[in-house]
Amino acid sequence: MNYSKRIEEVRKLIITKGMDSVLINSPHNKYYLGELFSNSGYIVITKENQYILVDFRYFEEVKSKNNLFEVILLSSQNTIQKHLHSIIKEEGLHKLGFEGKEISYDFYQSLQESIPCKLYSLDISKIRSIKESIEIEHIEKACNIADVTFQHILSYIEAGMSEETVENELVRFMKEQGGQKESFDSIVASGVRGALPHGKASNKIIQKGELITLDFGVKYNYYCSDITRTISLGKCSTELSHVYEIVKAAGDEAIRKAKPNLTMGELDYSARQFIAESGYGKFFGHNLGHGLGIQVHEYPAITPDSAELLREGMIITIEPGIYIPNVGGVRIEEDILITSKGCCRLTNSSRELIVI
Amino acid sequence: MNYSKRIEEVRKLIITKGMDSVLINSPHNKYYLGELFSNSGYIVITKENQYILVDFRYFEEVKSKNNLFEVILLSSQNTIQKHLHSIIKEEGLHKLGFEGKEISYDFYQSLQESIPCKLYSLDISKIRSIKESIEIEHIEKACNIADVTFQHILSYIEAGMSEETVENELVRFMKEQGGQKESFDSIVASGVRGALPHGKASNKIIQKGELITLDFGVKYNYYCSDITRTISLGKCSTELSHVYEIVKAAGDEAIRKAKPNLTMGELDYSARQFIAESGYGKFFGHNLGHGLGIQVHEYPAITPDSAELLREGMIITIEPGIYIPNVGGVRIEEDILITSKGCCRLTNSSRELIVI
Numbered sequence: 198m199n200y201s202k203r204i205e206e207v208r209k210l211i212i213t214k215g216m217d218s219v220l221i222n223s224p225h226n227k228y229y230l231g232e233l234f235s236n237s238g239y240i241v242i243t244k245e246n247q248y249i250l251v252d253f254r255y256f257e258e259v260k261s262k263n264n265l266f267e268v269i270l271l272s273s274q275n276t277i278q279k280h281l282h283s284i285i286k287e288e289g290l291h292k293l294g295f296e297g298k299e300i301s302y303d304f305y306q307s308l309q310e311s312i313p314c315k316l317y318s319l320d321i322s323k324i325r326s327i328k329e330s331i332e333i334e335h336i337e338k339a340c341n342i343a344d345v346t347f348q349h350i351l352s353y354i355e356a357g358m359s360e361e362t363v364e365n366e367l368v369r370f371m372k373e374q375g376g377q378k379e380s381f382d383s384i385v386a387s388g389v390r391g392a393l394p395h396g397k398a399s400n401k402i403i404q405k406g407e408l409i410t411l412d413f414g415v416k417y418n419y420y421c422s423d424i425t426r427t428i429s430l431g432k433c434s435t436e437l438s439h440v441y442e443i444v445k446a447a448g449d450e451a452i453r454k455a456k457p458n459l460t461m462g463e464l465d466y467s468a469r470q471f472i473a474e475s476g477y478g479k480f481f482g483h484n485l486g487h488g489l490g491i492q493v494h495e496y497p498a499i500t501p502d503s504a505e506l507l508r509e510g511m512i513i514t515i516e517p518g519i520y521i522p523n524v525g526g527v528r529i530e531e532d533i534l535i536t537s538k539g540c541c542r543l544t545n546s547s548r549e550l551i552v553i
Numbered sequence: 554m555n556y557s558k559r560i561e562e563v564r565k566l567i568i569t570k571g572m573d574s575v576l577i578n579s580p581h582n583k584y585y586l587g588e589l590f591s592n593s594g595y596i597v598i599t600k601e602n603q604y605i606l607v608d609f610r611y612f613e614e615v616k617s618k619n620n621l622f623e624v625i626l627l628s629s630q631n632t633i634q635k636h637l638h639s640i641i642k643e644e645g646l647h648k649l650g651f652e653g654k655e656i657s658y659d660f661y662q663s664l665q666e667s668i669p670c671k672l673y674s675l676d677i678s679k680i681r682s683i684k685e686s687i688e689i690e691h692i693e694k695a696c697n698i699a700d701v702t703f704q705h706i707l708s709y710i711e712a713g714m715s716e717e718t719v720e721n722e723l724v725r726f727m728k729e730q731g732g733q734k735e736s737f738d739s740i741v742a743s744g745v746r747g748a749l750p751h752g753k754a755s756n757k758i759i760q761k762g763e764l765i766t767l768d769f770g771v772k773y774n775y776y777c778s779d780i781t782r783t784i785s786l787g788k789c790s791t792e793l794s795h796v797y798e799i800v801k802a803a804g805d806e807a808i809r810k811a812k813p814n815l816t817m818g819e820l821d822y823s824a825r826q827f828i829a830e831s832g833y834g835k836f837f838g839h840n841l842g843h844g845l846g847i848q849v850h851e852y853p854a855i856t857p858d859s860a861e862l863l864r865e866g867m868i869i870t871i872e873p874g875i876y877i878p879n880v881g882g883v884r885i886e887e888d889i890l891i892t893s894k895g896c897c898r899l900t901n902s903s904r905e906l907i908v909i
Contacts, residue, residue: 253838254751295658302661303653303674318659361728369725372717382734395610482609 198331200265203230206324207242211294216317218243219294225491228419229325232262239277243288250277278311285314294319323496326488327510332420333534336489336512339422340532340543342374342415347426347546351553356405356430360385364398367413376415380423380493384412391526394483394518405431408525414493421493423514424544425530429552440477440519441550444527447471447517451485455533455540461503468517469501477519486514489532511535554687556621559586562680563598567650572673574599575650576637581847584775585681588618595633599644606633634667641670650675679852682844683866688776689890692845692868695778696888696899698730698771703782703902707909712761712786716741720754723769732771736779736849740768747882750839750874761787764881770849777849779870780900781886785908796875797906800883803827803873807841811889811896817859824873825857833875842870845888867891
C-alpha cells in the first residue's frame with residue numbers, strides 16, 4: 198500500500214480545487230489513507246502536514262500503524278472542533294474541504310460555528326479508482342471466495358428451502374473461507390421475486406421450476422467482491438431460458454468492449470443496445486455496473502450518459518439484467534479489471550445457465 | 554403498530570418546535586412511521602397530510618402497506634426536490650424540518666437551493682423511546698434468540714479456535730433461529746483483547762485460562778437485541794474473577810434502581826459509584842447503557858451527567874465493564890424494560906461467571 202502516494206494525491210486534489218486542507222471522516226477514505234476503518238476519528242491533510250485524530254479507543258493501534266501521520270488524541274476536552282481550530286491557526290489555513298456527501302448537516306454546522314475558515318464540500322473518493330497491485334490481489338481473493346461459495350451453494354440449494362436459509366449458508370460459508378464479512382446484504386430472489394432487482398432474501402420457499410438470482414459478495418482485507426448468478430432449480434420456462442441467453446450475451450458484449458479510453462456511456466450502451474435489439478429494452482432499468490473496491494459501490498458509475506473514461510487499473514462490475522414483472526428475472530454479474538488493452542475477469546464462475 | 558398515533562406524535566413535535574412540516578430520510582424513522590426500512594425514499598409529514606416518496610423499486614410494496622400515506626412515485630423527472638417544491642407550494646408551507654443528524658451536507662445544500670422554504674434541523678428519534686407492546690414483543694424475541702445463542706456457543710467454543718470462528722458461528726446460529734441479521738458486528742475479545750471495549754472478533758486464537766467477552770445481538774422484525782457475557786475458558790486469575798464479581802454487582806445495583814422518574818445520571822451513578830468504591834473507577838470509561846429498539850443505539854443515552862428521566866416503556870441496556878490494559882476485561886450487559894414500578898430483564902442468560 199503506497200500511503201505517501203495516496204496522501205500526495207489528496208494534496209494535489211485540494212490544491213487543484215483551490216483549497217489548502219481537507220477534513221476526511223468517511224470510513225472508506227480513512228482506511229485508504231490511514232488504515233482506519235471506523236465511523237469514529239478523522240484525517241486532516243493540509244498543504245504541509247497530515248493528522249489522524251482519534252479517541253482513546255483507537256489511539257494506540259492507530260499510532261502503531263501510521264508513521265506518516267501526526268496522531269492526535271481526541272477527548273471531551275480536546276474535541277475535533279477545538280483541535281481543528283488549533284491546526285488552522287498554526288498553519289494559517291483559509292479554505293478547508295470536507296466530504297459533503299459523508300458529513301451530516303449537524304456536524305457541518307458545528308464545524309462552521311467553531312472554526313475560523315471557509316468550508317467547501319469536496320469529493321475525494323475518485324482517487325481510489327485506479328487500483329494498486331496489492332488492492333487488486335485483495336479483490337481477486339474476495340472474488341475467489343465468492344466463486345468457491347457459488348460452487349458450494351449449488352450443491353446446498355434444494356426445493357422447499359427458504360431464500361433466507363440459502364442466504365444464511367452463503368454468508369456462513371464465505372466467512373469460513375476467510376472472508377471478513379459480506380460486502381452487502383445478499384440477494385436471494387426466486388421465481389417471480391427475481392423480477393425485483395433488489396430482492397433481499399425473504400422467507401419465500403424456493404420451488405422447482407424457478408430461477409433463483411443470487412447476488413452476493415464478501416470483503417477480504419476490507420476489499421469487496423460482488424457477483425451475481427441466476428440458476429434454475431429444475432427446468433425453467435422457454436421464455437426465461439431465452440432471456441438468460443440474452444443477458445449472458447449482453448454481458449459478453451460489454452466484457453469484449455471494455456478497455457481504457459472507452460467512455461462509461463459507450464460501455465453501458467454495448468450491453469443495453471443488445472438487450473434492446475432483442476426486444477427486452479424496457480426490462481433493463483438500472484445502470485450496467487459500478488466501481489468496486491473498499492466500497493461495494495464506488496466511482497465510477499457505468500451509466501448510459503456518462504462521458505467519463507475507463508482507465509487501466511479500474512475495477513468495475515458488469516451486470517446487465519432483465520426483469521419481467523410477475524414472471525421473473527435474470528441478472529449475471531462479473532467483476533472485471535481494466536488492463537492496458539482490454540479487461541480481465543476477476544470472477545470466474547461459469548456464465549452458462551446451470552440447472553440443479 | 555399504531556401508525557396514526559406515531560404520525561400524530563411527529564405532528565405534535567413539529568408544531569411544538571414552530572415548524573409546519575418535516576422531511577424524514579433515516580431508515581429507522583421511515584420504518585417506524587411507514588414500514589420502509591431503506592436508505593432510499595422519504596417521508597414528509599405536514600400539518601395536514603403525510604406522504605411517502607419512493608422510486609419504482611419500492612413503489613408497489615410501499616403502496617400496498619401504507620394506507621395512511623399518499624404514496625408518490627419518484628423518478629429522474631420527479632425528483633424529491635421537485636416534488637417537495639410542489640407540496641410546499643400547494644400547502645403553503647414555510648418552515649420545513651429535516652433530520653440534521655441523518656442528512657448529508659450535500660443533500661441539505663441541494664434542498665436549500667431548490668425549495669422555497671426555510672429549513673430547520675430537527676431530531677424526531679425521541680418519539681421512538683416509549684415502546685408499544687408489539688415492539689416489546691419483537692425485542693423480547695430478539696433477546697430470546699440471543700439467550701439461546703449464548704447457550705449454544707458455550708458448548709461450541711474450544712481452546713485453539715480463533716475469535717472469528719466463534720463470531721461466524723454466533724451469527725450463523727442467530728439467523729438459523731429466525732433472526733433477521735446481526736444487530737451490529739459481534740465483539741469476541743479474548744485474553745488481553747478483553748481490555749478493548751470494542752474488540753471486534755479478530756484472528757487471535759483463544760487460549761485456556763483466558764476470559765472471553767462476547768457482545769452480540771440480533772434483529773427480529775427490525776428490532777434489536779444486544780447482550781454481553783464474559784466467560785472463562787478454564788480457570789482464570791483470581792484478580793479477573795474478582796473483577797467479574799464487581800461488574801456483576803454493579804449491574805445488579807443498576808437493575809435494582811432502574812424505575813420511572815429516576816434520571817439517567819442517577820442510574821449511571823448507581824453502577825459507576827459501586828465500581829469506583831471497589832477501586833476500579835478509572836477502568837470503566839464508557840456510559841452505563843443506551844436505548845434499544847429499531848436502532849441498536851438510540852435515545853436515551855445513560856450517561857453520568859444526563860438529567861433526562863427514565864419512563865415506563867423505555868427499553869435500555871445496562872452494561873458496566875472494567876477494562877485493565879494489558880490484562881483483560883469484563884463486561885456484562887442486559888436489556889431491560891422500564892415498568893411502572895421498576896424494570897424487568899429481557900435478556901435472561903445467567904449472570905454468574907461461567908467456566909467452560
